[in-house]
Amino acid sequence: MSELEALRERLREFAAARDWEQYHSPKNLASALIVEAAELLEHFQWLTQQQSRALPPEKLREVEEEIADVLLYLVRLADLLGIDPIDAAHRKIARNEEKYPAHLVRGSADKR
Amino acid sequence: MSELEALRERLREFAAARDWEQYHSPKNLASALIVEAAELLEHFQWLTQQQSRALPPEKLREVEEEIADVLLYLVRLADLLGIDPIDAAHRKIARNEEKYPAHLVRGSADKR
Amino acid sequence: MSELEALRERLREFAAARDWEQYHSPKNLASALIVEAAELLEHFQWLTQQQSRALPPEKLREVEEEIADVLLYLVRLADLLGIDPIDAAHRKIARNEEKYPAHLVRGSADKR
């Protein structure tokens, strides 16, 4: 079992033990995911880009927890929809590699 | 190498080949991540919860692509911050298992 | 002075008195705005649509505060960019009235 499959299983048991599957519609989970993505962004909103590259340890631990929350909702949502996120991600990078050929877009700020 | 590490490596090469590391500050990546999370949510915003559980195939493929985008930015952001998302996620579930004991919160709508 | 102009002036004074203009780049304000939009959405994320139409008074007061936060950042961002949000909104409705003729889209779930 891969590492995302292990998370998926643990989340299934977590929801089942609490009878929370009823709340876990894809619609609700997509909302919960963006709420966590905002809690992640909140840590960076007033920082300079430089500061965002050098977070103090306490801040880093908080950011880590928000990254965890986003990943958990992402895995749960993908599970409900029958999507394999790793496969999907590799296919998406492959598309981006074609769409943005390195020799054409090198250093350009238009898309990255 | 685990599956997220493989994605991480592929994203490093992708950014390096295009000289895009300069744009990939954690601040910018956290913004890009929430923008993708919104594109994901957009597919569900006018659906009933019932409809969100039964997407037609074409819609599902679009949702899959947005899930991929969120995962890619999440992996890239975690990489820049030196965070292991899988470890962080398991620690977060463990905290939630303690915080929401199954026998106390069973079926409750207050938190899920 | 219109009601949004009055808010705009009050926000200018608020930022100037605290020397916070330095943080109020459009980039930062657009992040702050979406973070508040997420705090607004958070109140609704596990509710049914029915429940979201009948919030208890305490919840309604919290939602009201988040609506205020979104409006404040929107007014501040528009000010920094020299945009009149009311004019822009009327022009946008006009475009939508043309784009979605009532007799063609009546009751359709595709766009609303």
Place this chain on the structure above:
Amino acid sequence: MSELEALRERLREFAAARDWEQYHSPKNLASALIVEAAELLEHFQWLTQQQSRALPPEKLREVEEEIADVLLYLVRLADLLGIDPIDAAHRKIARNEEKYPAHLVRGSADKR
């Protein structure tokens, strides 16, 4: 009638003429609002703060349209909940004026 009330009325008519009130639950509108907030943020996500203060005219017109979209969903949502956004905003600034006394927080990056 104030300027936000005028928008509110125009949006009521717009929704009624298209029989779209059925989709306009507060839950759905809070999702639609954050999706527009993300389209706004997208314009800034790879810019430096400096660049975000000096948008080229074409970009500025696109940003203006996203600001309009956020305002429209905000007015519509507030209407459905019976909230007066202008009143709420003034009350929120008053709270912030107390919470962040100018002489204590002047120039501080902790909160702004």
